[in-house]
Each structure stands twice: as structure tokens, then as C-alpha cells.
Amino acid sequence: MTSVTVRVPAKVNLQLSVGPPRDDGYHDLVNVFHAVSLFDEVTASDDLAARPGDAPAVVSGGCSVTVAVEGESADQVPLDGGNLAVRAALALAARAGRPPGVRLLIRKTIPVAGGMAGGSADAAAALVACDALWGLGLAREDLMDIAADLGSDVPFALLGCTAVGTGRGERLVPVEVTGRFHWVFALAEGGLSTAKVYSECDRMREANGEQVGWSQAGETLMAALAAGDAEALGGALVNDLQPAALMLCRPLARTLEAGREQGALGALVSGSGPTCAFLAGSADQAAALAMALEVAGVCRSVVTAYGPVPGAAIIPARP
Template identity: 50%
Template sequence: MSAAKFSSAQAPPAAPASVRVRAPGKINVSLRVGPLRADGYHGVASVYLAVSLFEEVQATVTESPGITVTVDSDGALQVPVGGIPLGPDNLAARAAQALASFAEKPTGVHLHITKRVPVAGGMGGGSADAAAALVACDALWNTHLSREELAGIAAGLGADVPFSLLGGTAVGLGIGDRLTPAISKTPLHWVLVASDSGLSTPAVYRALDALRTEEQLQAEEPVEVDSAILAAMRSGNARDLAAVMSNDLQAAALRLAPELADLRSAGVRLGALAGMVSGSGPTIAFLAEDSGAATALEAALRAEGHRALAVEGPVSGARLLPAVVG
């Protein structure tokens, strides 16, 4: 069947009045950090993996101009949302505002965010909200931007936002925003454990710089991804990956939140192949042998009082959800 065509006398399909988009959180399966640069950033070489823990944004056209935001949460990790900004500083609101300049007739929009990814947890939850807002407002405002064009806007919002659009598995260079998709077709199974408090990403980077100064360590430049990580991801062999996954920010996160060391040890004791701080932390990602092992590890960690959730990856990036009928 051929695609529908519209004559000059016909109007294109009307934009929807409300859409829902979900976007995944991520794990940094490998994260290498270069020295502090003159511009205040660190060069990184990261292997990103999008996992099946999704933020959801419902975007609705409003009669009044401007962008408004509300937030709630649901899901097994019981994400607290009290400290999330609801004004123009919210990253999803910033994403919508950035997209508005590309729309012929941008309307007012209300963004309702359902949080499931830990806040300030090293999993890119705010970046997922921004990616979801870009996709949602693109649909509401009929901007018809390509994924590449949306990714260009995303890069101006934060280092992790382009990956939240892309999803899957990718190598991230620069400050993490220069992405190259990587092959990883076999699902990998993880258990995430959320912390009761978040960690500031800038504070973790500052702690890393301080540790390197104290220990007289010289960071590599240019920073590169370990080929063994990519080989393990391609093979889908969890044991091979457990032997090589690493995070240069982990020592800094453990300095700021030393209780995480005991949590990592508990996960391995209960059956994880390996455990690692995700990104800047404090969420811990435990790698499991397979789906059954992840389910058993989730139950064991919950029995010891931890907020644990079994997930898998890779999964797709930000996507429109079907309209709710009825």
C-alpha cells in the first residue's frame, strides 16, 4: 500500500493535543575520565547502555502560553521527587524551550514527568526527561525534525541527552556527547540499587580531581575506550564483561558516600558477577549471569532492605507511546 499523499488543497494531519513519550535511563558500563580541561570539563570515553527503566513525559497543549511542569513518581525504586525544579530550570522545560524556536507555531505546553530513574543517581534520569520532551514537543508542534536535528539540540542541553534519544549501546567521546552506536544485540541483565540520597555530578568530578592530586596520578590524554569492553558487549558474555567493566568516578563517589562500598560487597556476596557505581553514582549496577540470576539477586537484595530492581539492556531510546483510548 502506498503512503498517503496530501494535495495543496488538503491540510496535513492535525497535531495531537497530548502525547506520551518514554525514554530510558542508562548505565555507564565503562567510564574513563581524562584530566580537567581549561574549559572546566573533563574529556571522557564511555560505553553507554540504555536499560529498561524508563522515564515518561506526557506533553499536553495548553491555552495559555509558556511551559509548565509537574512531577510524580512510581515504580519499584520509590524515587523521591521533592527537590526537582518545576520552573524554567527543569531540564525537560529547557528542552521544550529550545525546540520552540524551530516550531512555526509553538503552543503553550504542560509537561507531566513520571520519574522512575533515581534522581541525581548517575543514570541520566534528567537527560531522559529532556530527550522525551524533545520528542513529545516535536510531535505536538509538527516541527518534523530528524533524529539528527533533535540530537543537535540535545547536545546543547547536556552530555547525556543525545544518548537518551539514541538508546541502545554507544561509545561516547568528548564530554560524552559525540556518539558512535556500538553492537550489543544480546540482552545483558542487571540489578539496580537506589540510594537514599543523590550525589552531585560536579562534586564527584571535583572529588576525582582531588584524589588524583593527592595520589599524584596523571590521567590519560586522549582518553579512549578499552576494546575489551566492546568485545564483551558484542559477545553478550556477562562473565567476560564483569571482568573488564570499570568506572574512573567510582573511587570519588565512594569517598563522598563510603556506605556504597558495603553495598557493592553485599551484591557480590548475594550472587552478582560484579557491581559498580553507575556514572557519578550513587546508584549501584550489579551485573547478573542471566535473567533468572537477576530476579534472584533482586529478591535477595530486597530481603536485606535495599530498593532493588532487575533490568535489562540494550533498549531503544526516546519513543512516542500509543495514545490511550477510552
């Protein structure tokens, strides 16, 4: 049996500015992605033997993909063609002349439907793992093209670190960052549908007669990243989807307020939510903030992380 394991990070959106709906149903975005040290792992294997309890394989064009999931909210991850990692493997197989198949084992740490691009991360990891397993040796640019067809956040999961995404978020320009930033993530009960959050954002804007424009926080945010200035970065965090996420999940407002009360330098809903992200001034301050949030009981659980970190990468086989 041959297998390849890839580790891939979660992301937090430092700025998410959302334009009006386009004719294709998407929105133009200005999206500052930041990869953080909260990882999923995806193992691609050529061992296709059925196991007890396996979901049926997804077959397309002669390629068979079987997926299993362990870890954080594993029971909430689809095991069929709705799984983005499965779609990634099939898309790569089509490009590669359709190898016979692959088994994917996803080990989850990134929250499911939590606004941290866990599904997109798994798709990116599947691309890298299957490319190596099948000996394709595709250029990273080719993988990025496939990733962009799969979803707006998938290319960034390949790239990692920090980058500005435009278009749907798939056109990326890396950003230079000085030092390390320390984060606390408050995980909520359940998840939020990205599509529903965008729809609610559009509804609220229409109801309020809001004129859609781009945030002016970008220059301050970029300067803070370049200088490694956590306090300035905390004041520049922006998420246009946050009002919609708060409308759909009212308890998040209390979570954000609790983090601010406990000294977070910045607080916002991550992406489409419902995970709340808090910026701290140091690793020690992040640990203290995480403990305070746990004591306050305003979320399901709390994790700490730092960023930026690299994107999807192969890790050595376990002994």
C-alpha cells in the same frame, strides 16, 4: 486537547573513563552507554489551563512551559527553569518559531540524581514529544544537535541501545550487542551531585599525584558485548568516578561488596552515583540477587532491568 507521550530509558555506564579538566570546565570522556529497561514517561500537552498547586510557568520569548512530576522522588525534581525537560522544550520552541506553550507531565521511575541520567532522559523525551505535538518533523540529527547543547547525556537518551560517547559524551558511535544483559540496581537514600563527584575526582587525583590515562578495559568490554558474554562483560566494567562517589557516600562500598558476595558478575557505581549496578547471568539470577540485596538491607530499594533497549520513542495514547 492534544497530547503526545514519550517513553525514555535510563542508562548505565559500562565504561566511564575521565580525562583531566578542560579549559571549559568539562572533562574529555570515553563513555560506553547502555540503555536499560527502567523508563520515565513525558507527556507534552497543549492544554495550558492552570491547575491547583501548579508551579508558575516558565516563560521565555513568548513560549510558556508548565511542568508537573509524578512517581519516584517527584518532590526532588525542580519545577522551574532548572528542570532539563523545561529547558529542552524552550530550546525546541526557539528553533520552531516559539509556539505559545506546552504542559509537561513527567512520570518518574528513573532515580533522581542517581547516576542513571534521569534528567537527561526527560529532556530527550520532551524534545521528541514537543516535536510531535507541534508538528515540526525535525530530523533526528537536528534533535541531537539541540540535545548536545542541553547536556552530555541527552543525545544518548535519544539514541538508546549501546554506544560509545566521546568529547563530553555527546559524540556517539553505536555499538553492536549480541543478546540481552540482565541488571540489578540498588537505589540509595538521597542523591549525588554530578558536579561534586567530578570535583572530588579531580581533587583525589591531584592529592594522589595520579597520572590520568585511559582505561585498557575497552577492547575486552567491546568483545564481551559483541559476543553476548555476561561474565566477560562483568569483569570489564570500569568507572573512573567510582572512587570519588565512594568518598562522598561511604555506604556505597558496602552495597557493592554485598552484591559481589551474592554472586554478581560485575558491580560498579552507575555514572556519578549513588545508584549501584550489578550484572547478573540471567533474569532468574538477577531476581535472586535483587532479593538478596533487599534482605541485606544495604540500600533503599532494588529494581531489575535488562538492556539494551531503544531510546526515546512515542507510545500510543492511553485510552
